[in-house]
Amino acid sequence: MNPRDIGAIIRAARCAQRMTQAQLGRTCGYSASAISRVEGGTLRLSEQSLLLMTRTLGIPVDAIRASRPATLAPDMTLDQEDAMRRRQLLLAGMAATGASMIPSSAFAATRPDSSTQIVRALYEPESSASISLRQLRQFLAEAHSQFTAAQYQDLGEALPGLLGTAQATRDAMSGRSREEAQAQVARAWILATELALKQHSDVAWPAADRALAAAQASGDPVVEGEAARVLAITMRRAGRPAAGVDLLRRTAGSLAQNRDTVSRAVGATLLMTAAYTAACGRRRSDALDLMTGAADAVARLSGTSTQPRERLFTVDATAAQADLYWIGVHTALGTPDEAVPYAARIVPGQLPTVERRARYGTDCARMWQRLGDHRRTLEALRFTEQVAPEELRRPALRALTAELLYAPVTVAGVREFAERTGAPPQ
Template sequence: MSVHGAVPVPRAAMVDLGALIRSRRNACRPRMTQAKLGDAVGYSGPWVCRVEKNELTPPWEVLVRIASILDISPAALGLVSHPPGLPISHEPARSAFEGPPTISVAPHQTPKDQEDDPVRRRNFLTGAVGLGGALVAGSTSAVAIGRPAGAVDPVAALEAALFRPAVAAPMPLNRLLLALVAARRDFREARYESLGVELPALIAAAEATRDELTGALRDKASVMVARSYVLASELTVKAHSEAAWVTADRALRAARDGGSPAPIGEAARVLAIAMRRSGRPHTAVELLTNTAMSLGGEGGSSTQSTLTVRTSLLLTAAYSAAVAGDRSSALDLADEADETAGRLPSMSDTSLFTVSASPEQRALYRVGIHNALSTPDDGIAYARSIRPAQLPTAERRARFYTDTARMWHRLDDPRRTYAALRGVEQQAPEEARRPSVRALTASLVYSSVRIPGLKEYAVRTGAV
């Protein structure tokens, strides 16, 4: 699932939020650019530009962070002590959510997985496609503002390669498939820095291979190109990079060339997420629902793969509708996703999908949907129904703790919020350094509540 849309925050009638932020940013010495402010709060420079033009209103916790960075009093931004319109719960803690989370992780790494380490795969790919060492080395030296010392920008090399493509040699399809499966494993286990370094070589090799083939073999290679760009889109979305538009568009073009319905659905999903992130949730819902209909409706004949993708499209559409404030459509689409998943012959996960249709995954989406609808109380039951160890990957387990952190934050329960944030870090440290998670952490740090260990956690994850 993706980051919540902007939460309306009442401001004094005569306050121009964009102008205030722009003037205080320009008054900084040395002058702070939009890109630097964006990175400090976990967003891009173009996003800050849209805020300063009053095209976007940042979420409450991001406004708190901006106020702190630019030394603006909260009152000047019209901030209140709690996001308006959100319920405040003083219910005593239940045992299922008390204190720091107990992390129970199912074993997921076999001896073969351990042999297939990121360095070995990186050497294999760079050697196979002849990618210059400067690309890999350059990506590992790019440290963004707000990141912990030594942390790597996971999309630096990928963004550079999108506009300066590497020259690659074709590869046998079976070797290309192995590299793609390994890259997918990196995403599922939240090894984003390694994935960002490997993807440029993988994409270059996949495109070179496709361009050398014809007929059915070319179609297979086109699917691999599409799925490599889908992974790139998933990564750029997590990093709040504007490159998500580019990777998603290329994924859909390649998927259509391949002609397989399931990859087309996967690519449409990541393109819709980019649409939603740019403030077009209604357009995203339309794309997702139309694509889902093309993959088989009620009573239609569909394969397990198309039903799985259809479920993920409907879940993403439900969340997008929630971001748009359309409660009825959001809940109806989530119900339709449950119905589609019920038609699956089994829940085995043998495909290249990054999102499955399991009951735990669907419950996790419900938590995010209710967060986006500003009805976090309704998400508690879904959160409690999920056992993190039943989620199949580190990325999904971290997502569980991220969404429950947002839920407790909206319910004005900072200690449970922090407990969930610790769960994010324990499951997947790189997830804890994502821009949106850092913004949530920063909002706790700058609140009036003092929580033991929070400041150290915030420093460790680059939130302050």
């Protein structure tokens, strides 16, 4: 099997085991950069090292040593057969580690969902031509606009092409231009992670891993902070909130040492995410301390002389964003009554993007649901539907609608809402 196929299987298994490249390297006697080259297909392992790595990751040796089929179907080209073989090997390797990233029908759907698109970008990247950095930045800006506009289906369809082009552009460059292209690659993977997180898909972990590796290669601390944020969210979703908080706290502290306002603003957003992550882990004291620190950092940034000139790639470091995170923190801590004043002072129309306005509706729906106010829960869900219909397809929102549908007290209009938004029956 060629090194690229082996590398793809190793990366898939490592991510399924929730291991970093550094952790895998320590168990096998390699550096993190060497593991990166193995996974990229540019470093060939010795037979002994390959066996050690497969044992560490729980990959069956047969998945690595599988041979080419002797014959092809009459209408199948070599390229098609190679693609099919890679799919089968990846599925076999990931199934052996207990991963759930690729559903059994992932490659059979006539119109694949976004998670399947990300899987294809991860393990079967499109062959793309390089473009200029200016064109790449424009391409990325368009994809980012799709995310902030909550156009998730369109973004999912654009991601494989964006990622393939970004990586081809990076590979064609050297020096400072290559580092800048690495930053664009990282941000493309950040978008892929954000999209996977919206769908509660396990593919978020390998996407976040790619984002952080590219961000570190770019040498840009701001982009590294952005990548750390989405990786920490995947840690929280994987049941490791403490590790996510530690990563965010360290990265925010590093960014705070920089004097530029963009670094400080990104650091403030990391503290917000850390506060919510701590709240989800029921670490009340940490959550409140981190959120207070985030709000203080935002207050220091307020004013035209210190605010970043452009919106951040992640959430913005503003008072409204801090209030939005306060809602989530108090709701996660089981004190939704303390979230109500923060919700009351937010003007949804003044939030900068559709995605953020939808987040406001979602967080308010959770808050009212925890308070037992079913009527206001439905109102908040309807608001979310109005500003961003695709948000209602998210598993978390569908589950919330189902809970409302089968609540002891029936709210007028909830059944019609559930039917319209496709909430699953319980």
